[in-house]
Amino acid sequence: MSETFELVPFAMAHGGAAIGRHAGRAVFVPYAIPGERLRVEIVEDKGRFAHARIVEIIEPSPDRVEPPCPHFGPGLCGGCSFQHIAYERQLEIKRSIVQDQLERIGKFEGVPVHPTIPSPEPWQYRSYATFTMTDDGKPAFYSDDNRRLVPIEVCYIIHPALLELFEMMDFEPGNITRMKLQVGSDPEDRMLVIETVDDLPPEIEVDFPVSINMLLSDNEPVNLIGRSSVRYQVFNRTFRVTAGAFFHANVPVAEALVELVLGALNLQGDEVLLDLYSGVGVLTAFLAERADLVVSVESYPPAVTDAEVNLDDLENVDLVEGPVEAVLEDLEGPFDAIVLDPPPGGLSVEAIDELGRLAAPVLVYVSSDPATLARDARRLVDNHGYQLVEVQPVDMHPQAHHVMCVAVLRHA
Numbered sequence: 001m002s003e004t005f006e007l008v009p010f011a012m013a014h015g016g017a018a019i020g021r022h023a024g025r026a027v028f029v030p031y032a033i034p035g036e037r038l039r040v041e042i043v044e045d046k047g048r049f050a051h052a053r054i055v056e057i058i059e060p061s062p063d064r065v066e067p068p069c070p071h072f073g074p075g076l077c078g079g080c081s082f083q084h085i086a087y088e089r090q091l092e093i094k095r096s097i098v099q100d101q102l103e104r105i106g107k108f109e110g111v112p113v114h115p116t117i118p119s120p121e122p123w124q125y126r127s128y129a130t131f132t133m134t135d136d137g138k139p140a141f142y143s144d145d146n147r148r149l150v151p152i153e154v155c156y157i158i159h160p161a162l163l164e165l166f167e168m169m170d171f172e173p174g175n176i177t178r179m180k181l182q183v184g185s186d187p188e189d190r191m192l193v194i195e196t197v198d199d200l201p202p203e204i205e206v207d208f209p210v211s212i213n214m215l216l217s218d219n220e221p222v223n224l225i226g227r228s229s230v231r232y233q234v235f236n237r238t239f240r241v242t243a244g245a246f247f248h249a250n251v252p253v254a255e256a257l258v259e260l261v262l263g264a265l266n267l268q269g270d271e272v273l274l275d276l277y278s279g280v281g282v283l284t285a286f287l288a289e290r291a292d293l294v295v296s297v298e299s300y301p302p303a304v305t306d307a308e309v310n311l312d313d314l315e316n317v318d319l320v321e322g323p324v325e326a327v328l329e330d331l332e333g334p335f336d337a338i339v340l341d342p343p344p345g346g347l348s349v350e351a352i353d354e355l356g357r358l359a360a361p362v363l364v365y366v367s368s369d370p371a372t373l374a375r376d377a378r379r380l381v382d383n384h385g386y387q388l389v390e391v392q393p394v395d396m397h398p399q400a401h402h403v404m405c406v407a408v409l410r411h412a
Contacts, residue, residue, distance in 0.1 A: 004041045004055050009034045012093045014101055014371055016081040016401030027052050030144065031074060033061040033085055063089035069156050078144035080157060080399040091116040091395060094403040098370045098393050106374030112390045119253050122398040126158045126249045128182035137172055139179055157399055161187035165210060174202045184230035185251065191230050193243045213243035221302055229306070234258065239280050239310045245303040246279050253396045257366060258286050260392055260406040261339055264364045267291050271336040274360070276324050281307035283339055288314045295320060297327045328354035337362040346372025356384030363409040373405055385412045
């Protein structure tokens with residue numbers, strides 16, 4: 001056992017661990033809160049920095065609370081690493097993480113980062129959850145170090161209808177490797193999406209109302225029982241979401257994203273817009289209600305099919321299926337603004353260069369990772385004449401360290 005020492009973390013790092021300094025190097029401590037006085041022990045020495053575990057909380061933060069979940073803690077479920085932090089402090093920490101990533105990775109100074117917009121519900125908010133199956137057929141999440149599976153008996157962040165579905169399920173060990181539980185805006189609109197080791201459908205019998213779909217290894221959905229999709233209500237519109245298509249897990253916060261994007265654009269009705277990584281068409285729908293034309297680009301074919309249904313009443317939408325990089329090469333513009341909602345990995349260099357070529361006056365970047373946002377914004381500023389104007393964090397994932405942002409960039 002290594003020697004223990006006192007540490008007072010001064011900030012929260014991207015990824016959810018608190019960070020302090022000892023003997024001239026950074027020490028990362030999971031499940032700590034900045035400002036606490038701790039006794040810690042090094043568990044992984046990386047030379048210039050180290051990872052440590054809490055041995056004793058000498059002076060706890062006033063923001064430390066008792067986590068309700070029995071699966072929370074070191075070596076257990078890695079899904080919700082902020083359960084020990086009072087919710088208001090979580091929001092402050094997420095804002096500070098965004099600010100830190102912009103400064104350290106993006107080298108931005110003085111860019112306004114607004115207070116984090118809270119989730120209306122800090123618990124029971126997720127409309128879907130994906131489990132990995134253990135060898136004996138138990139639904140599980142990966143541990144906080146991604147080294148093992150933790151069988152799950154209860155989950156406090158999933159929608160109550162999903163918890164009910166979770167408790168009714170009983171699977172025999174078989175060829176199922178992953179299982180996604182999903183509920184629409186109607187609590188009775190429930191779907192089970194499974195993946196198998198061999199792309200063969202398992203033997204399933206259900207005695208409760210639920211649709212069952214399977215995702216093949218190429219991500220193609222196959223309907224087995226009931227419907228192939230669920231439906232979500234966002235403001236006054238209903239969106240069909242097929243198994244395998246992406247939809248934000250926290251529907252009320254998805255509405256906040258729509259409002260932020262519309263507010264950043266201040267549309268007058270005559271604009272031509274480009275919506276990239278558009279999914280099933282949520283942002284496209286509300287943009288099209290306020291603009292002259294929206295070109296909507298999505299690469300996942302079932303999501304494009306959903307968008308065709310979801311946007312059927314709008315005649316000013318041009319749906320384009322294909323990878324963003326390839327589609328952008330064929331677009332000439334001009335566009336009055338471009339909205340983009342990429343996956344956590346952010347934008348490729350090719351996509352950034354094409355955005356620079358189009359040189360739209362405004363980019364509204366919906367980001368699910370502040371590190372890749374900072375990287376991409378710096379490339380857009382340095383190479384293509386944009387300025388990062390402001391960033392608005394949004395708490396799509398309460399109790400977890402993840403933070404979403406809406407960033408506004410304007411062409412200089």
